[in-house]
Structures are given as structure tokens and as C-alpha cells.
Amino acid sequence: MIRFSKPKHQKAGFSLALVATVVAALVLLLGVLTRLSDAGLGCEGWPSCYGSSLQAGSMDTAPESVLTSTAEIEIFHRYLAAVLGLMVIMLAIISWRRREMEEYPFRLPTLILFLVAWQAVFGMWSVTLKLLPQVVTFHLIAGMVTFSLIWLLTLRLGSRPWELNEKTDLQLQRLKPWLLVLMAALLLQIGLGGWTSANYAAFACSDFPTCQGEWWPDMDFRQGFDFTQPVGPSYLGGKLETEARVAIHVTHRIAGLVLAVLTVIIATPLLRIKNSQVRVLTATFVMLMLTELLLGVANNLLMAPMLTALLHHLISALLLLVLVALMTGIWLAKPRYQRQES
Secondary structure: OOOOOOHHHOOOOHHHHHHHHHHHHHHHHHHHHHHHOOOOOOOOOOOOEOOEOOOHHHOOOOOOOOOHHHHHHHHHHHHHHHHHHHHHHHHHHHHHHOOOOOOOOOHHHHHHHHHHHHHHHHHHHHHHOOOOHHHHHHHHHHHHHHHHHHHHHHHHHHOOOOEEOHHHHHHHHHHHHHHHHHHHHHHHHHHHHHHHHHOOOOOOOOOOOOEOOEOOOOOOHHHHOOOOOOOOOOOOOOOOOHHHHHHHHHHHHHHHHHHHHHHHHHHHHHHHOOOHHHHHHHHHHHHHHHHHHHHHHHHHHOOOOHHHHHHHHHHHHHHHHHHHHHHHHHHOOEEHHHHHHO
């Protein structure tokens, strides 16, 4: 359960950070739509689109093979990302002006601004390097991390620290390392999902739980996870052999299973803790994880239709949102027994 403070207790920049979180989520989803609709090279230039930075309809120099609709998706994605960049700059300015204020998160907005600047660079490289898988995957991971940090900033600006009794505090202290492991596993799985998408390996297995009718089909892990792939003419449609794509797909499945097991292991003691905020956030995370697994299977069996694929990415973003909220509440909590002693 996420409880924001009353407006008079909220720190400067909270409303802007909250809107920026929503915009960041939309940028992520639009980036996924760009990928799924093969609009990543809808504009082969950057920042202009075939000589026009205003509208896709005036792209007189675009080749006939480029659809106006894909170009418009790419242009809108760039514009929305630019809006997010302006919001992050404003948040950084607000934090710099309040850098002397106690408990105001000064460094976090600066880190977010740094990441957003690099996101712009990787967005450019995604186009100029013709969807090079390494760049596309890192662009996705960095986007998810940026989204998470903006949400963390929103929580820092708009919510009060949890107040925990001594027993609950000690229980949660023991679970902190496990939550870090869970966050690392979630980010790794998101990265594997990006690598799967960037190499067009989602369709490498059309059946479930087997792959191509076998429990352990022929796979080429060396080629599938060769992160030194050279820059080619274009990676649209993927360049890897079938065995390499199968290796990527199966690894993504196995990592998903490991993440699900970790979720059960960590959620079990969390749900036993007598604190409504911890229980609600943990239960929400478990339900989202179950939904994510079901959507993953549906993507596989239905050959990744647009709707289920978008929902699959949306749920992964929501998993990050809930886990960040849970970890923020635990890490910034103020035990009542310490507060009373002081």
C-alpha cells in the first residue's frame, strides 16, 4: 500500500515527479510498441526523420518501403522522451536549489538526469547502428532503471517513512539482502527479455513447456550470447541462426522460473509480517508475478500478439514499481523504539 503525505507535508517537486513517473511509463510502453511494430527504423535519421523533425507526412525523401504509421510512432516516441527529459531537468533544478535542505533528495535527481542524457545517446545509437542488439537491450534496461529511480524520487518527495515496531523492524532487516537479490534477478530477467526481443528470439519456440517438441533442443549459447556482435547493415528481423535464438529463448524461460521461485521464497516470510503496508505490497507483487508468467506463456502459445506483448512489458514495469515501493518503505523506515528513545 502506497500512502502519500498530505499536500502540506509533501516536498517541492512531488507533483512534477509523479507526472514524470507516468510519462516515463508511457515512454517505456511506446518504446515497446516501436519495437513490436518494427518502427525502430521508421526514421533512419536522428533527430530528424528523413529531413523532417515535425511530421512524418512530409518525409519526401523517405524510401517507399517506410510506412508513414511506423515513422509517426517513432517520432511520437522521440517527442515524449524529450518531454520527459525536460521534466527531469526541472526536477534537477528544484533539487539544486534545495541542496542545503535536510532530508531533501539532492543527488537522486542529478543521477536521473545523467541517465536520461545517456538514454538519449543510446536512443540515437539504436537508430544509427541499425538496431544493434547490444544497444537496444541496454537502452531497455536503462529505461527501466530510469523509470524506477523517478518513482523512487516520487516516493521520497511525497511519502513519510514507515513507523515500525521493534519486532517488525528486526524481521525486515533480515530480509533486506534477499530483497536485493530479488531486485537483481528481476532486472536480469528484464534484460534477458530485451535481449530476446532485440534478437527476434521470441518465436524461436512455438510450444510450451517444451521447445520445438523437445525439453532440451539443439542450442548455440555461444552465438546466442555473443555480446561482441559487429555492427551490420541492419538487425531488423535478426541475424542469428535458429539454434542461437532457441538458446536465448530457453534461457529467458529458465530465468523466469528462477525469478518465480525466488518470489515465493521471499514473499512467504514477508506475508507473515504483521504490517499492512508490507503485506499489501508483497501480495501485489506476487499477483503481478503470476500474471507476468501467464502472459509469458500466452505470448508463446499465441505467437506474441500485440496486446499480450504490451501487457507483458507493462507488468514488468509494475513489478519494478511495487518492488521499489516495498524496498523504499523498508530501507527508510523509522522504528518506533528508536524514535521514543531519542
